[in-house]
Every structure is written in C-alpha cells, then in structure tokens.
Amino acid sequence: MRLLAIDPGKNTGWALFEHGEFSECGVFDTSAETLGKRCAIVAAFVRRWFPHMVAAEVPQVYIARKSVGDPNDLIPLACLAGAAASAAERSALVLPRQWKGTVPKPPQARWESYVIHKRNLARLQGGEARRYAQGAGKSLDAIDAVGLGLWVLGTPAGRRA
Numbered sequence: 092m093r094l095l096a097i098d099p100g101k102n103t104g105w106a107l108f109e110h111g112e113f114s115e116c117g118v119f120d121t122s123a124e125t126l127g128k129r130c131a132i133v134a135a136f137v138r139r140w141f142p143h144m145v146a147a148e149v150p151q152v153y154i155a156r157k158s159v160g161d162p163n164d165l166i167p168l169a170c171l172a173g174a175a176a177s178a179a180e181r182s183a184l185v186l187p188r189q190w191k192g193t194v195p196k197p198p199q200a201r202w203e204s205y206v207i208h209k210r211n212l213a214r215l216q217g218g219e220a221r222r223y224a225q226g227a228g229k230s231l232d233a234i235d236a237v238g239l240g241l242w243v244l245g246t247p248a249g250r251r252a
Contacts, residue, residue, distance in 0.1 A: 092109075092144070096236045099147060099171035102119070102232050104117075106226075116222075129167065149185065
C-alpha cells in the first residue's frame with residue numbers, strides 16, 4: 092500500500108508512506124499564475140507516485156474570533172486538495188482540526204518548537220526518523236504532510252489503503 096499525504100499551499104508539502112512506513116517527504120512549488128495550472132501541477136505530482144490512496148488536508152473556516160486572514164483565500168487550497176484527491180483511486184479529505192486539533196502553524200523560524208514536529212518524531216522509529224530529518228528539513232508544510240499521513244494511517248480507512 093502506498094499513501095501520499097498532501098498539505099496544499101503555494102509550497103505544497105507531501106509525504107510518502109509505503110506499507111504503513113514513512114518513506115520520504117518534501118515540498119513542491121504550486122505557485123503557477125492560474126488556479127487551473129496549480130491544480131494540474133498537483134494532480135501530475137500525485138500521479139507520478141502511483142499512490143493507492145491520497146490524504147489531503149482541506150481548509151477549514153473558523154468562527155470570526157479564531158479566524159486568521161481572508162476566508163476567500165481558502166478556496167484555492169480546497170481546489171488543490173480536490174485535484175490531489177481526484178488523481179488517485181482512493182482519497183481522504185481531512186480537516187485540520189480532525190488530525191491536529193487546534194495546533195496552529197508557528198512562524199517558519201520556530202519550526203523546531205512546532206508541536207506537530209515533536210509528535211512526528213515521537214511516532215517515527217529508526218530509519219524513518221532519519222529520513223524524516225532529511226526530507227522535512229525546516230519546512231512546516233512537509234512536517235504537516237507527515238503528521239497528516241501518520242494520522243490517516245491510524246484510522247480504519249488508512250489501515251485498509
């Protein structure tokens with residue numbers, strides 16, 4: 092079973108899992124000039140890996156007092172998640188609150204203290220942890236993709252993928 096986890100954005104984080112084990116991760120640029128081209132980039136990236144299942148984070152609008160930024164900025168992210176999901180035979184579209192609770196992304200400079208990074212390290216073993224350190228580097232998007240993939244693998248749908 093091959094699971095590809097996607098954290099969509101201008102720099103889209105990804106993580107690959109083979110037979111339930113973390114394999115590699117990174118980011119790729121999806122900042123093309125049109126939304127259609129951005130979606131095509133994501134779909135092509137997913138098809139390149141031939142995953143059995145794609146898990147993509149879909150954006151979530153929060154109530155006004157917890158909202159950050161313009162909710163309309165979430166529409167393109169939802170399109171990218173849909174493009175990722177449409178490129179595989181099975182998919183899971185996951186809300187941030189489902190897999191990481193209410194943990195916000197910190198400023199990029201504070202990635203070492205990011206709770207999701209610490210959770211990932213606690214769940215990865217041996218060679219997985221070394222590959223994670225090499226691939227995720229300082230990218231919060233790759234770190235989130237790994238966390239999303241680990242969460243999906245712990246669900247019934249992920250275990251059957």
